[in-house]
Amino acid sequence: MAFDQHGRAIDYLRLSVTDRCNLRCLYCMPEEGVSPKPHDSILTLEEITRFVQVAAEEGFKRIRLTGGEPLVRLGIEELVANLHAIDGIESIAMTTNGILLPKMAHKLKAAGLSRVNISLDTLSPEQFRYITRWGNIEEVFRGIDAALETGFKPVKVNAVVVRSLNQDLLAFARMSINRPLHVRFIEYMPVGDLLGSEGMGWTKEDTIPNEELIALINEQAKACGLGALEAISKRSETPDGWGPARYYHFKGAQGTVGFISALSRHFCGECNRLRLTVDGELLPCLFSDTSFGVKSALRQKDTGEVRRILHEALESKPDAHHYKVGTEHYMSQIGG
Ligand code: SAM
Numbered sequence: 472m473a474f475d476q477h478g479r480a481i482d483y484l485r486l487s488v489t490d491r492c493n494l495r496c497l498y499c500m501p502e503e504g505v506s507p508k509p510h511d512s513i514l515t516l517e518e519i520t521r522f523v524q525v526a527a528e529e530g531f532k533r534i535r536l537t538g539g540e541p542l543v544r545l546g547i548e549e550l551v552a553n554l555h556a557i558d559g560i561e562s563i564a565m566t567t568n569g570i571l572l573p574k575m576a577h578k579l580k581a582a583g584l585s586r587v588n589i590s591l592d593t594l595s596p597e598q599f600r601y602i603t604r605w606g607n608i609e610e611v612f613r614g615i616d617a618a619l620e621t622g623f624k625p626v627k628v629n630a631v632v633v634r635s636l637n638q639d640l641l642a643f644a645r646m647s648i649n650r651p652l653h654v655r656f657i658e659y660m661p662v663g664d665l666l667g668s669e670g671m672g673w674t675k676e677d678t679i680p681n682e683e684l685i686a687l688i689n690e691q692a693k694a695c696g697l698g699a700l701e702a703i704s705k706r707s708e709t710p711d712g713w714g715p716a717r718y719y720h721f722k723g724a725q726g727t728v729g730f731i732s733a734l735s736r737h738f739c740g741e742c743n744r745l746r747l748t749v750d751g752e753l754l755p756c757l758f759s760d761t762s763f764g765v766k767s768a769l770r771q772k773d774t775g776e777v778r779r780i781l782h783e784a785l786e787s788k789p790d791a792h793h794y795k796v797g798t799e800h801y802m803s804q805i806g807g
Pocket residue numbers: 492498499537538539540541566567568588589590629631657658659660661662802803806807
């Protein structure tokens with residue numbers, strides 16, 4: 472088991488497998504996309520696999536594939552299969568916008584992907600088009616259906632909540648009632664430099680603290696006779712996350728409603744993760760501006776050096792993000 476200098480066990484690796492995407496969410500990517508990286512600057516599937524082999528030997532057990540949009544990375548099914556075959560890797564998950572799932576879900580499941588988080592910030596087709604700049608919400612709905620039909624477990628829907636977007640929170644929460652869907656509300660995090668003059672101007676004030684969110688949903692739920700959300704205290708009744716969500720459910724619902732607050736109630740004390748970007752930089756924290764390059768060591772097949780850099784990155788994990796806002800990376804480059 473790998474530990475950082477603050478005594479936290481770190482066994483969860485988030486791999487950003489591409490910084491490209493088939494959408495352009497306002498808070499994540501500039502409209503023109505990120506400037507395409509030269510082909511040889513990004514890790515090959517084989518290099519990613521080799522890194523995970525070393526990480527597994529150091530005690531990492533759980534992998535999340537993210538991006539950019541992980542499903543646009545050529546050979547993603549093969550990557551899942553290769554990671555699944557590594558001794559010590561217990562579970563492989565993916566965070567996706569869901570659009571390509573109807574085409575790819577079965578192959579991914581067969582390759583060893585078991586858990587899927589689908590990002591969807593609104594249930595309004597117009598607002599979805601606005602947030603993603605061109606997306607068609609029906610494609611995401613079909614992606615959610617495909618994920619459930621294929622039997623991924625759990626299937627989570629992640630919604631980033633932004634005060635000025637005025638999203639229909641109750642409609643989201645209700646998605647958890649009739650199907651085993653786990654809806655999670657995520658506090659908007661002001662990162663990247665999209666917040667400057669060319670950004671949408673969302674600031675820290677646009678982050679709705681979880682307590683306020685729960686109160687808002689309960690007020691609306693009661694008004695339509697649903698009853699309030701009940702907190703789930705037993706971990707065995709939650710969708711077995713590796714992260715810091717607090718879970719609730721409506722009485723009798725098949726799924727749950729979770730809340731993740733990176734800012735208002737940060738969970739740094741429970742942090743169990745390390746991130747690897749597609750160009751081979753290890754990021755000790757989502758908010759890190761310091762990173763540790765493993766690409767050359769991987770290219771030279773210098774396993775000892777890869778291991779050394781992995782530990783160097785672990786040693787540099789900060790105790791907390793200290794409410795730092797803004798990073799030098801776009802979210803699409805870090806992987807959320
Ligand atoms: N393309 C995939 C997707 O959208 O699920 C994976 C990559 S995306 C960067 C991962 C997650 O980060 C998404 O759920 C997205 O909503 C979230 N995200 C992006 N920018 C964010 C921000 N500024 N604050 C909070 N979450 C953000």
